[in-house]
Amino acid sequence: MSLLVCKFGGTSVSSPERIRGVAKRLIERKRAGHKVVAVVSAMGKTTDELVELAQSLSQRPSPREMDRLLSTGEQVSMSLLAMALEARGFKAMSFTGEQAGICTDSLHLGARIVKVHAQRILNALSSGAIPVVAGFQGIDEQGDITTLGRGGSDTTAVALAWGINADVCEIYSDVPGVYSADPRIAPRARKLDEISYDDMLEMSAAGSGVLQMRAVEFAKKYHVVIHSRSAFTSEAGTLVKESSPMMEEAVITGIAHDTSEVKVVIRAVPDSVGVAAKVFSALAANRVNTDMIIQNISDKGFTDISFTCPAADLARARDVIDKMIPEIGAKSVDIDDSIAKISLVGTGMKSSPGVAARAFATLGENNINIVAISTSPIRLSIVIDSAQVAQAVRCLHSAFGLDADEVFEERQLSAEEIEAKLHKGR
Amino acid sequence: MSLLVCKFGGTSVSSPERIRGVAKRLIERKRAGHKVVAVVSAMGKTTDELVELAQSLSQRPSPREMDRLLSTGEQVSMSLLAMALEARGFKAMSFTGEQAGICTDSLHLGARIVKVHAQRILNALSSGAIPVVAGFQGIDEQGDITTLGRGGSDTTAVALAWGINADVCEIYSDVPGVYSADPRIAPRARKLDEISYDDMLEMSAAGSGVLQMRAVEFAKKYHVVIHSRSAFTSEAGTLVKESSPMMEEAVITGIAHDTSEVKVVIRAVPDSVGVAAKVFSALAANRVNTDMIIQNISDKGFTDISFTCPAADLARARDVIDKMIPEIGAKSVDIDDSIAKISLVGTGMKSSPGVAARAFATLGENNINIVAISTSPIRLSIVIDSAQVAQAVRCLHSAFGLDADEVFEERQLSAEEIEAKLHKGR
DSSP states (O other), X not given: OOEEEEEEOGGXXXXXXXXXXXXXXXXXXXXXXXXXXXXXXXSTTHHHHHHHHHHHHOSSOOHHHHHHHHHHHHHHHHHHHHHHHHHTTOOEEEEOTTTTTEEEOSOTTSOOEEEEOOHHHHHHHHTTOEEEEETXXXXXXXXXXXXXXXXXXXXXXXXXXXXXXXXXXXXXXXXSSOBSSOTTTOTTOOBOSEEEHHHHHHHHHTTOOSSOHHHHHHHHHHTOOEEEEESSOOSOOEEEEOOOTTSOOOSOOEEEEEOOEEEEEEEEEEOOTTHHHHHHHHHHHTTOOOOOEEEOOOBTTEEEEEEEEEGGGHHHHHHHHHHHHHHXXXXXXXXXXXXXXXXXXXXXXXXXXXXXXXXXXXXXXXXOOOOEXXXXXXXXXXXXXXXXXXXXXXXXXXXXXOOOSSOOSGGGOOHHHHHHHXXXXX | OOEEEEEEOTGGGSSHHHHHHHHHHHXXXXXXXXXXXXXXXXXXTHHHHHHHHHHHHOSSOOHHHHHHHHHHHHHHHHHHHHHHHHHTTOOEEEEOTTTTTEEEOSOTTSOOEEEEXXXXXXXXXXXXXXXXXXXXXXXXXXXXXXXXXXXXHHHHHHHHHHHTTOSEEEEXXXXXXXXXXXXXXXXXXXXXXXXXXXXXXXXXXXXXXXSOHHHXXXXXXHTOOEEEEESSOOSOOEEXXXXXXXXXXXXXXXXXXXOOEEEEEEEEEXXXXXXXXXXXXXXXXTTOOOOOEEEOOOBTTEEEEEEEXXXXXXXXXXHHHHHHHHHHTOOEEXXXXXXXXXXXXXXXXXXXXXXXXXXXXXXXXXXXXXXXXEEETTEEEEEEEGGGHHHHHHHHHHHTTOOOSSOOSGGGOOHXXXXXXXXXXX
């Protein structure tokens, strides 16, 4: 008998039918002999709708009020799921983040969990109930409601798993687990049985959307085993855990891609000491997350400075650069939003030289031009033209021996087919 | 300078535009030199929508979960109103029922307020903020969210006014105050400047929907002055307070009507001892609120037993009677839903004999047949055919000297015109 935390995202609870599906799944887990605690996100697009309502009233709603507003979304789904469980004859009790003992700092809209006092959850478990916890939210020292920011419900689930000393934190989503590449563009991608925290962190940071990076960081820090699995099948998914000798020692674990960055080019910058420093410290001061920096060789005392950053930071980046151009005597600024970043991730890379050389050769053979490169001990990232992203992922996936023999059926289901499977009520 | 609690119902906060209107009104009150605390209901039909969601998941959702679900509605509107106030440059802080210190018993879906610990509200006021409190909800001793049942937000406002020792509890709605009769059917009805708690209680109990009876009961018990007024005009409304010698000594204060009751007739009941007792104790045990009871003169050992009850209780009443008919040897049961109850209310009635005689004479002159009668020291209720309700209210209103000289313009505004006035931004 295991103690499980089972987290379901917004898509899994987007309608009464789906909530009933989640209730069935939880009951299956309980009937299999496990003790279960559920963590839920807000229904479907609820959070977006609340944000829209707020923006219609205030251009800059205060973070305190925004958190109070947003936290209602998960409170609706937690109650509905508890009702669905009760309707099937199981005792259930819902808990807000506060009642579940999720204590955070006061950084509204992106609070960090500082403590978990899960006694009420443990009491509910002892009484035979299935506790249902509102994800994404907590309470600060002042007694004010906070929210945890993007991917907050995953973090709630992992923190709660730690707080009640659960055996596994199961994170259910519409994909069957973590893949060696995005199966939508690499049909021979393999579902991984296991992945180490470090590799998962690099994959998440490099654009793999299966698990939120903050949740994986928390899991790594507190040794919580995550099981990323499908809400629509009962097949095992991917375990995220400490790396072990038992884990397959592939050089490359997976390939992530990210098309959400843009390239900014500042043209004809005078090549003098301190100019680059000035530019990048101004960008940092304005919360622009510069990722890769590319500086061309100086030509007659002028050079181009390029960098990549998330598209979401572009408006702030432009503001900074536009002000700076006259100051530093540069010519102009160009934006290129047709770039993609491919990242090869693998703890095995550390002890395997030649990964970069093989990657560059593979891309060269396929006529894929490299715009920029950055590396960490267990990751190699390459920026290319976004039109070539699928081709690049596929040829690298083959070159590093990641291809599966077969193409899984599961991942080729359309949204309608997944819906149909769900209604079949497995 | 006064300390005011200002309560706004669901219609007043049903859209971002209307929430902005409420913010303006609060700011006007603050600019006029008052300290203000706002209490809000859920937006428009939110509560109904949440009830529907719950019912789609469970035929009998547990009251604990239902309360947690329903309480989110007011939490959304409190945050949005706080944002709207902040957007106009005023400091505002929203509070859930729990945070506002509304402590209740554990009777979910209809909890009673037992204590008010409003220190956080007083602190927010001292800091210069406008506190915005979620109506309709509180917290019980176990730390579980409760809701107060129908009209709960009015009760929250009155309780809070008592808890912070406010000068007045202003209850804003879409009508300008309490009228001597419903202006929609009695165009010469007068808006009352003042009404005593006792008269207001009888008016509310008799079907006047302006103020919720529980809120008036609370106000009477703790001497809170209520000001019932329009959310759409700045004219004074009606003060509900202790009766005083200054209050006009009319025999009749107002006439309420209620078309929500039905008449149930049990035909040919054997006229033996204990039969009526049996019927009415079974009805009471099944939570049927019988209002008036009419027993005809016995005819050859058989009689008809009739009673009125709220239409909402009819299904339960039928169940009880259907089971009882063979047991008591009665013939059949008939339902008449075309009845209306007219109530004349006035503390002055106590010292003025002849009210009933004058009422019966007036109805007789107008060919209105009386089905049943019941009285209290300050109320006379008469059941008639519902087709004659407007005529009855008008002729009694005239007969007791309540008619205004003029027909007010205000009450004749259509919903669109009220909307237009609201957008004019008064």
